Amino acid sequence: MIFRRTSDTEARLLCLEALYKINNKSARNALVDLYNREQPQSEWRAAISERLRKAVAEQTHIKPAEARSVLERVGRQ
Helix, strand or coil: CHHHHCCCHHHHHHHHHHHHHHCCHHHHHHHHHHHHHCCCCCHHHHHHHHHHHHHHHHCCCCCHHHHHHHHHHHCCC
8 A cells, every 4th residue: 555655745645535535445444454553643543533534424325333343443533
């Protein structure tokens, strides 16, 4: 995944935005994986969790169990 291979801020933001906009199960899983790999106080972890929460909130076809799982990992804020 590009996000893990670069330290370029713009490239990383584009990667997160693309996954957020795709917003299918694979994209959400990729975001959760990125979230889990980041340090707890990382700016990137906060950016990833924001996009995950928005993706879950905006996806009307997401299964409730998947939504709960994602929100439990990143918080509901």
